[in-house]
Structures are given as C-alpha cells and as structure tokens.
Amino acid sequence: MSSSRRDQLIAAAADLLDEGGPDAVQLRKVGSASGVSHNAPYKHFSSKEDLLAALAARELNAVCDAAERKARAGSPLAKTIMLAYVRWALMYPERFRLVSGRWTKGASEDIAQAAQRWQKLLYVAVEAAQKADELPQGDPERISSLILSVAHGAANLALSGHLSAKGKGKAEPSDLVADLFSYLAHPGG
Amino acid sequence: MSSSRRDQLIAAAADLLDEGGPDAVQLRKVGSASGVSHNAPYKHFSSKEDLLAALAARELNAVCDAAERKARAGSPLAKTIMLAYVRWALMYPERFRLVSGRWTKGASEDIAQAAQRWQKLLYVAVEAAQKADELPQGDPERISSLILSVAHGAANLALSGHLSAKGKGKAEPSDLVADLFSYLAHPGG
DNA sequence: ACCTGAACACCGTTCAAGT
DNA sequence: ACCTGAACACCGTTCAAGT
Numbered sequence: 298m299s300s301s302r303r304d305q306l307i308a309a310a311a312d313l314l315d316e317g318g319p320d321a322v323q324l325r326k327v328g329s330a331s332g333v334s335h336n337a338p339y340k341h342f343s344s345k346e347d348l349l350a351a352l353a354a355r356e357l358n359a360v361c362d363a364a365e366r367k368a369r370a371g372s373p374l375a376k377t378i379m380l381a382y383v384r385w386a387l388m389y390p391e392r393f394r395l396v397s398g399r400w401t402k403g404a405s406e407d408i409a410q411a412a413q414r415w416q417k418l419l420y421v422a423v424e425a426a427q428k429a430d431e432l433p434q435g436d437p438e439r440i441s442s443l444i445l446s447v448a449h450g451a452a453n454l455a456l457s458g459h460l461s462a463k464g465k466g467k468a469e470p471s472d473l474v475a476d477l478f479s480y481l482a483h484p485g486g
Numbered sequence: 487m488s489s490s491r492r493d494q495l496i497a498a499a500a501d502l503l504d505e506g507g508p509d510a511v512q513l514r515k516v517g518s519a520s521g522v523s524h525n526a527p528y529k530h531f532s533s534k535e536d537l538l539a540a541l542a543a544r545e546l547n548a549v550c551d552a553a554e555r556k557a558r559a560g561s562p563l564a565k566t567i568m569l570a571y572v573r574w575a576l577m578y579p580e581r582f583r584l585v586s587g588r589w590t591k592g593a594s595e596d597i598a599q600a601a602q603r604w605q606k607l608l609y610v611a612v613e614a615a616q617k618a619d620e621l622p623q624g625d626p627e628r629i630s631s632l633i634l635s636v637a638h639g640a641a642n643l644a645l646s647g648h649l650s651a652k653g654k655g656k657a658e659p660s661d662l663v664a665d666l667f668s669y670l671a672h673p674g675g
Numbered sequence: 676a677c678c679t680g681a682a683c684a685c686c687g688t689t690c691a692a693g694t
Numbered sequence: 695a696c697c698t699g700a701a702c703a704c705c706g707t708t709c710a711a712g713t
Contacts, residue, residue, distance in 0.1 A: 325685095334699075335699090336689085336697090340695080394588070399583070400647075439657050442657050443636065446636045446638075446640040447635045447639055449635075450635035453642065454634060454638060456588070461605070468628050470635075473631055476632055514705070514706090523679050524679090525707075528708085529677055678711105680712105683709095685704100686704090686705095689703095691700090
C-alpha cells in the first residue's frame with residue numbers, strides 16, 4: 298500500500314507547496330520533480346485537489362504522530378502539544394494553511410479522519426490536565442475547542458501579519474497559547 | 487474618487503466570491519456582470535489580486551463601520567464586537583477567508599490599514615472593559631490579540647467543519663468567544 | 676481616460692496509444 | 695497497472711486599436 302511512487306509525488310508536492318503555496322503545486326512540476334511525465338500523477342490521484350488532500354492528511358497525521366510520541370515519552374501535556382502545534386504552523390505556513398483550508402465535502406475522507414484523530418488527542422490531554430487541576434472543570438471537548446481555536450487563530454494572525462510584532466504588545470502565537478493556559482489555570486488573571 | 491464603475495466591479499466580485507470562492511471570481515464574469523468587456527477591469531485594477539485586495543479592504547472596513555456604529559449607540563463592549571465579528575464570518579465565509587488570507591507583502595496598503603483600524607477598535611474596547619473590571623488587567627494589546635485569536639480560530643474551525651457540531655461538546659464559535667470572556671471575567675472557571 | 680476584440684501563455688485535464 | 699506525448703479547455707493577462 299501507498300506505493301513509493303505515490304509517496305514520491307506527495308513529497309514533491311510538499312516541496313512545491315512550501316515554496317509557493319497551492320498555486321505553485323503544478324502537476325507538470327510534480328511530475329518532473331519525480332522523474333515522470335506531466336500527467337503521470339493522474340494515475341495515482343484523480344485530480345490536483347485529490348493530491349493536495351492526500352498531502353494534507355499526511356501532514357496532519359505527522360503532527361499527530363509527533364504528539365503521540367511526546368505523550369509516550371511522558372509529557373502528555375495539553376499545553377506542550379499545542380505549543381508544538383503552533384511551532385509547526387509557523388515553520389510550515391503553507392502546510393498549516395492547506396490543512397486548515399476549505400475542503401469540498403467528501404473530497405477527502407482521510408483528512409476528516411486525521412482531523413478527528415488530532416481532536417481526540419487534544420481531548421485526552423485536556424482530560425488529564427483537568428484531573429491534575431491544571432485546567433478548569435467543564436466539558437473537555439468544549440475546552441479543547443477553545444484551546445484549539447486560540448492556537449489556530451494566533452497562528453493565522455501571525456502568518457497574515459496581523460499580530461503586533463513590535464512594542465510592548467508584542468506577542469508570538471506561543472505567547473498567546475501560554476496566556477490562555479495561564480488564565481485557565483489561575484483564576485484571577 | 488472610487489468611481490461608480492470601480493465599485494460596481496468590486497460588488498460583482500463580491501457576489502462571485504460568495505458563490506464559489508476566489509477561483510470563481512473570473513475577470514470575464516466580473517466584466518460581464520458589470521456590463522463591460524472581459525478585460526475592462528484592468529482599467530481599474532492592475533490584476534485579479536488587486537481587485538480581490540480592494541474587495542477585502544472594503545469588507546474589513548465595513549466590519550469596522552458596523553462596530554463603530556454600535557459603539558456610538560452606547561455599547562462599546564469588546565464581547566459584543568467580537569460576537570458580531572464571528573457572526574459576520576459565518577455569514578460570509580468567503581469574505582472572511584479572503585480578508586484573513588495571505589497577502590503578498592505590499593499587495594495592498596489598504597488592507598493593512600483596515601486591519602490596523604480593526605485592531606485599534608478592539609484595543610479601545612478592551613481598555614474600556616478593563617476599566618469596568620470585566621477583563622483582567624495586563625497589556626490591552628496582548629489581551630486583544632488573545633480575544634481576536636479565539637474569534638478567528640473558532641470561525642475557521644467551524645467553517646472547515648472541525649468543530650464538533652453535535653453531542654454535548656457542541657460549540658458554536660460564538661459560544662467559544664463567550665467562554666473566553668467568561669473565563670477572563672470570573673477567575674475560577 | 677475608458678473601452679473593445681483578438682491573441683498569447685499557462686496549466687488542469689483528457690485521450691489515444693504504448694509496455 | 696503504469697506511463698507517455700499530443701491535444702483541448704479555460705482563464706489571467708497583454709496588445710493594438712477605437713472613442
């Protein structure tokens with residue numbers, strides 16, 4: 298499964314994506330970068346969108362893998378996981394945008410599955426933090442969504458330059474995530 | 487200034503955007519919807535991106551206008567402003583995505599200006615809320631960024647279907663914004 | 676200054692054919 | 695099953711010319 302050629306095409310697409318966004322992922326270039334003709338990709342993906350969806354699913358699963366590895370190493374902290382997430386988003390802006398972009402419904406079952414896996418991971422970490430009294434009680438899913446929203450939004454704002462990067466108000470996405478955990482942890486601001 | 491034809495083209499672009507996203511904003515259609523030829527837009531905008539940038543700036547300024555109108559009517563509440571923002575985002579997903587999308591640096595001075603106006607508006611509202619003890623003390627800009635992040639991220643997650651829409655964990659973006667204000671207001675969760 | 680119609684360039688996609 | 699080369703369709707953009 299997942300033939301080497303298929304993986305090769307996805308890897309080529311990832312490189313092109315990082316360099317110039319989705320528009321730069323031209324099937325002709327994906328092909329030539331993989332040593333095949335410009336339309337060989339159609340034997341592995343039904344369309345460009347299908348290729349991008351496969352890439353997005355791969356990326357999100359990689360994020361999950363990293364988080365799980367960290368969790369097994371003994372630090373299943375929700376905060377740690379989210380900080381790693383925003384770090385990834387800033388390191389690979391285009392992949393982050395792709396993963397969180399719009400997907401025509403049904404376009405990718407894999408991506409929906411990866412997203413669910415990712416949410417589940419955070420959910421479990423939030424539950425653990427609640428037991429350790431590091432997060433307030435209340436529906437873990439709701440708190441997960443709040444945390445994920447901040448991480449997502451902060452990364453997006455930073456990437457579009459809408460986060461003041463200078464002066465005393467300066468805040469990196471990681472700072473904002475940390476702020477949220479701080480407010481949630483110690484009441485009283 | 488802002489000739490009627492120019493506005494007409496932007497309006498046509500907005501309609502097309504709402505219907506099918508940026509790819510659906512085809513200059514040929516923008517032209518024909520405005521009763522001019524397919525390349526008449528080039529007399530008003532240097533490129534498709536320039537047209538989209540003008541549209542984005544118009545939209546964000548409209549959001550600011552609405553918020554200012556509300557503020558003058560006597561409710562300059564940070565929370566109210568943000569709830570209106572997410573409502574707008576869900577009502578016009580494509581405009582929201584466009585505004586918060588990536589802009590090649592220097593592509594639009596107008597859009598950067600509108601973004602700054604928007605942030606300033608929120609900043610002032612946050613300061614007011616702090617004085618009323620409805621928000622914790624601390625750098626207003628930093629708190630503004632946190633609030634904006636949640637609104638942004640929650641709207642994005644909802645639009646990409648990554649927000650659990652069922653079960654007890656169900657949360658609308660407006661719920662998450664309200665949650666944040668609640669956590670910030672009363673310590674203790 | 677604003678507009679038109681023809682043309683070009685590029686890229687996603689399809690097709691017919693090869694092994 | 696996987697690949698190739700030619701061709702088509704579409705759309706952003708440019709050009710020469712009109713008023």
